[in-house]
Amino acid sequence: MIRSLLVGLALVAPVAFAQVPGGNEVRTATLANGMQIIVWPDHDIPNVALYNWVHVGSRNEAPGITGLAHFFEHMMFNGTSTRAPGEFDQILEANGARNNAFTSDDVTVYQDWFPRSALETVFELEADRLQNLSFDPKVVESERNVVHSERRLRVDDSHQGRLQEQVQATAFVAHPYAIPTIGWPSDILSWTIDDLKKFFSTYYAPNNCTLVLVGDVEPDKAIALARKYFEPIPKQEPPRPVKTEEPEQLGERRVAVNADAQTPLVQFAYHGISGKDPRRPALDLLTRVLTDGDASRLHRALVEEQKLAISADSYFTAGFDPGLVWFFLSLPADGDAKQAEAEFTRQVERLIEQGVTKDELARARSQALADFWRGLATIDGKAQALGTFEVLQGGHKKLFDEPRAYEAVTQQDIQKLAAELLRSTNRTVGVLKSPPPPNEAQTQSGGAK
Amino acid sequence: MNRLRRFVVIAATVCSLAAPAAFAASAVKTPDFERVKLANGATLLLMERHDVPLISFTAVIRGGALTDPTDRLGTASLLASLLEKGAGNRDANTFAETVASVGGSIETGASTESISVGGSFLARDQKLMVELLADVLQRPRLEQEQFETLRDRSIEFIRAEKDSDRSALTPIYGAASLFGAHPYGRSVGGSEASLAAIKHADVRQYYDDHVGADRVIIAVAGDFKTAQLKTLLSSAFANWRKAGKSLPVVGKQAEVTARRVLLVDAPDAVQSYFWCGNVGVARSDPRRASLDIVNTLFGGRFTSMLNTELRIRSGLSYGANSSFDRMTQGGSWELGSFTRTEKTIEAIDLALATLDKLHSGSIDAAQLESAKSYVLGQYPLALETGSQWAYQLATLEFYGLDRSYIDDYGNKLAAVSLEDAKRVIDEVIPTSQQLVLVVIGKAEAIRDGLRKYGPLTEVKLSDPEFQAKP
Numbered sequence: 001m002i003r004s005l006l007v008g009l010a011l012v013a014p015v016a017f018a019q020v021p022g023g024n025e026v027r028t029a030t031l032a033n034g035m036q037i038i039v040w041p042d043h044d045i046p047n048v049a050l051y052n053w054v055h056v057g058s059r060n061e062a063p064g065i066t067g068l069a070h071f072f073e074h075m076m077f078n079g080t081s082t083r084a085p086g087e088f089d090q091i092l093e094a095n096g097a098r099n100n101a102f103t104s105d106d107v108t109v110y111q112d113w114f115p116r117s118a119l120e121t122v123f124e125l126e127a128d129r130l131q132n133l134s135f136d137p138k139v140v141e142s143e144r145n146v147v148h149s150e151r152r153l154r155v156d157d158s159h160q161g162r163l164q165e166q167v168q169a170t171a172f173v174a175h176p177y178a179i180p181t182i183g184w185p186s187d188i189l190s191w192t193i194d195d196l197k198k199f200f201s202t203y204y205a206p207n208n209c210t211l212v213l214v215g216d217v218e219p220d221k222a223i224a225l226a227r228k229y230f231e232p233i234p235k236q237e238p239p240r241p242v243k244t245e246e247p248e249q250l251g252e253r254r255v256a257v258n259a260d261a262q263t264p265l266v267q268f269a270y271h272g273i274s275g276k277d278p279r280r281p282a283l284d285l286l287t288r289v290l291t292d293g294d295a296s297r298l299h300r301a302l303v304e305e306q307k308l309a310i311s312a313d314s315y316f317t318a319g320f321d322p323g324l325v326w327f328f329l330s331l332p333a334d335g336d337a338k339q340a341e342a343e344f345t346r347q348v349e350r351l352i353e354q355g356v357t358k359d360e361l362a363r364a365r366s367q368a369l370a371d372f373w374r375g376l377a378t379i380d381g382k383a384q385a386l387g388t389f390e391v392l393q394g395g396h397k398k399l400f401d402e403p404r405a406y407e408a409v410t411q412q413d414i415q416k417l418a419a420e421l422l423r424s425t426n427r428t429v430g431v432l433k434s435p436p437p438p439n440e441a442q443t444q445s446g447g448a449k
Numbered sequence: 450m451n452r453l454r455r456f457v458v459i460a461a462t463v464c465s466l467a468a469p470a471a472f473a474a475s476a477v478k479t480p481d482f483e484r485v486k487l488a489n490g491a492t493l494l495l496m497e498r499h500d501v502p503l504i505s506f507t508a509v510i511r512g513g514a515l516t517d518p519t520d521r522l523g524t525a526s527l528l529a530s531l532l533e534k535g536a537g538n539r540d541a542n543t544f545a546e547t548v549a550s551v552g553g554s555i556e557t558g559a560s561t562e563s564i565s566v567g568g569s570f571l572a573r574d575q576k577l578m579v580e581l582l583a584d585v586l587q588r589p590r591l592e593q594e595q596f597e598t599l600r601d602r603s604i605e606f607i608r609a610e611k612d613s614d615r616s617a618l619t620p621i622y623g624a625a626s627l628f629g630a631h632p633y634g635r636s637v638g639g640s641e642a643s644l645a646a647i648k649h650a651d652v653r654q655y656y657d658d659h660v661g662a663d664r665v666i667i668a669v670a671g672d673f674k675t676a677q678l679k680t681l682l683s684s685a686f687a688n689w690r691k692a693g694k695s696l697p698v699v700g701k702q703a704e705v706t707a708r709r710v711l712l713v714d715a716p717d718a719v720q721s722y723f724w725c726g727n728v729g730v731a732r733s734d735p736r737r738a739s740l741d742i743v744n745t746l747f748g749g750r751f752t753s754m755l756n757t758e759l760r761i762r763s764g765l766s767y768g769a770n771s772s773f774d775r776m777t778q779g780g781s782w783e784l785g786s787f788t789r790t791e792k793t794i795e796a797i798d799l800a801l802a803t804l805d806k807l808h809s810g811s812i813d814a815a816q817l818e819s820a821k822s823y824v825l826g827q828y829p830l831a832l833e834t835g836s837q838w839a840y841q842l843a844t845l846e847f848y849g850l851d852r853s854y855i856d857d858y859g860n861k862l863a864a865v866s867l868e869d870a871k872r873v874i875d876e877v878i879p880t881s882q883q884l885v886l887v888v889i890g891k892a893e894a895i896r897d898g899l900r901k902y903g904p905l906t907e908v909k910l911s912d913p914e915f916q917a918k919p
């Protein structure tokens with residue numbers, strides 16, 4: 001412990017260990033019905049961020065109801081037995097509040113940002129929709145079209161979205177992480193009111209929620225309001241756990257998408273880790289060495305030096321179950337996908353064989369720590385971080401150990417993890433490009449280019 | 450993509466309607482800051498904030514796409530990208546490694562009226578931060594090889610954008626069509642064709658002519674001691690030369706009086722992405738509070754008239770919104786949405802009918818109060834971090850505004866009456882007949898239907914220009 005502290009000081013300076021300001025003021029409570037509440041007061045601005053983390057995502061779906069978790073994200077704004085469709089937003093906005101939500105493979109999260117004066121109103125409305133959601137058939141049909149429009153925007157009219165959906169569906173053969181969160185079009189068009197009701201009663205239970213508040217609130221008051229509005233909602237039978245584990249991948253998988261593309265795309269998805277895996281900081285540092293900033297390996301090799309790609313990015317998912325480590329290459333218009341893939345693979349193999357340098361590790365760690373502070377500069381960033389740690393990464397207290405966890409990562413840890421995860425047999429490769437024109441041979445012999 | 454997703458490891462793959470643009474204003478008061486004007490014209494703004502151990506800065510250089518040579522649009526944008534590709538005694542690689550090794554960030558970019566360099570560093574690295582910023586602005590290397598790489602990549606980026614979210618492209622075609630040859634019509638990043646025409650010498654010339662101490666505003670906010678940072682910045686910038694040329698004066702573009710249509714053919718599109726706009730107001734317009742209220746009600750929040758019609762009631766679209774682009778002179782006021790190809794005309798008709806409804810006096814007292822609460826309640830969220838304050842200070846200085854622009858906004862919002870709202874709708878918001886309409890979509894399916902809106906010009910999404918040839 002002491003040793004790693006000293007090493008940390010030498011590399012990154014004392015700030016890395018500065019106590020997160022106000023971190024010791026975080027208060028938690030568990031209601032009688034099992035709902036978790038976490039409050040972090042921060043009085044910088046007179047506003048509050050509320051995140052209600054519902055532990056349900058596309059991971060909990062099956063063929064026929066894909067996209068349903070995300071559809072709920074839309075339905076939760078659309079009326080209850082006590083309030084007509086639209087009233088939720090009208091009341092919130094008239095009180096100075098804005099709201100939104102997002103859905104992932106693992107969770108559905110409802111967010112409100114509001115002036116402190118709206119605190120009780122927000123509690124009342126959030127509890128009402130958790131308890132009394134209604135399913136007006138007309139509203140369901142209209143919202144079905146809205147979601148389909150969202151799908152066209154993000155997937156059907158976006159080449160990155162279209163390819164990523166195919167790669168993800170190919171990477172998993174058993175685990176429901178294969179399901180696209182937005183849903184397959186035929187399911188979007190055909191799920192029924194009964195499907196909705198069953199899904200709601202299964203997953204929208206107080207014991208399946210974690211409520212996070214950050215901002216200009218007194219913890220005692222917030223917890224008292226939670227008791228007043230949420231505690232009367234009855235606890236329910238916990239949902240059936242997802243038990244399916246993805247079997248080990250035994251060889252590289254490939255998927256091709258033909259599209260009228262000006263710029264070809266190549267994506268790589270390797271099976272990775274879950275949120276609770278202690279190697280998460282090491283994986284973050286590993287991907288930063290490869291793609292974070294102009295000094296990163298893949299950017300330098302593929303984009304700057306060899307000009308095989310115009311961008312090289314990555315991110316990884318680490319939720320309830322092991323997710324994917326993604327790499328995205330965008331190629332120039334005349335780019336050679338085979339060559340770009342070969343160079344990408346060469347770079348990854350070099351890292352597995354030779355590891356990362358001391359300087360690279362120090363750089364990635366500095367970037368990670370600076371981003372940590374940037375993320376905690378807003379009440380919104382704090383609410384997102386607290387919830388992510390509490391729900392997916394082994395408890396909110398781990399947030400405050402994060403700098404230390406990054407300090408502990410060694411060059412050997414990164415090399416070992418790269419060798420384990422970034423094997424070709426553990427990946428799915430996706431390529432999107434224009435199909436060759438039927439008269440390609442003629443065009444070439446005619447010298448059109 | 451990287452930075453956004455790091456600590457927030459969850460992949461937020463699907464979200465509801467994007468946040469309405471954050472408007473100005475509230476009970477927030479501008480914290481004290483110090484303004485220093487150097488003899489060479491450089492302006493420094495310093496605001497201490499000690500909540501997290503970071504220092505953020507925004508440096509703004511007047512000029513931007515306004516000062517692009519007309520046959521080489523995108524020059525300012527290329528120069529902005531080139532600034533961080535090696536500066537002072539560091540080549541591009543060393544520069545990138547230096548920034549990364551301390552967890553810093555430096556990002557450069559151009560807009561219609563300026564070039565900006567923004568970033569943040571851990572508080573302990575303030576000396577290095579000043580050194581790097583001074584190098585980027587005063588001693589960029591502007592090397593030929595880096596220039597060529599960047600230019601070629603910028604062309605590819607435009608192609609890649611045309612393969613992704615088309616709703617992000619409509620404002621570029623919209624501005625080009627609405628403003629024509631006026632500088633506000635320029636695509637800031639240039640076009641595939643204009644970028645290809647830019648030579649290394651053009652970028653060097655642009656730097657000599659349009660970057661210098663008399664053009665720069667440097668705003669810094671964060672965890673520092675003002676006296677110490679002021680000394681560091683003053684000595685780093687005191688000896689910088691002025692820009693070689695004077696800043697051009699831009700006049701106001703005349704408003705569009707008769708509707709016309711630009712159709713951008715994307716043969717593979719399954720949705721149509723549409724945009725309507727006209728010339729709006731300047732940043733300094735005194736009707737700001739009334740206009741923000743009106744726009745919030747019309748297309749600036751989830752329950753706005755537009756989103757209610759196009760999304761909530763009809764399910765035609767995932768979202769619809771409207772906004773002002775406020776610049777030194779009148780920028781655009783615009784609305785935008787999208788829908789599946791078969792519903793294109795129905796959705797545009799509905800958007801225009803909703804605009805007519807606004808003009809026929811549909812706003813009532815309850816809505817007015819709701820919009821006031823909303824704008825006021827959301828305002829502090831745009832004034833929370835050092836990086837937001839650095840941006841706000843630079844913006845005030847850039848447009849010649851003082852702190853009352855922020856501090857008095859709450860009172861001005863509170864004072865807006867129904868009559869004020871009605872008056873600015875009449876004076877500023879175009880009617881449904883006075884618009885430029887831009888649609889990106891499958892032309893063969895929608896071309897005939899669009900003709901009823903006015904004279905139609907058609908281009909292809911794959912054309913290497915955003916501006917339609919006359």
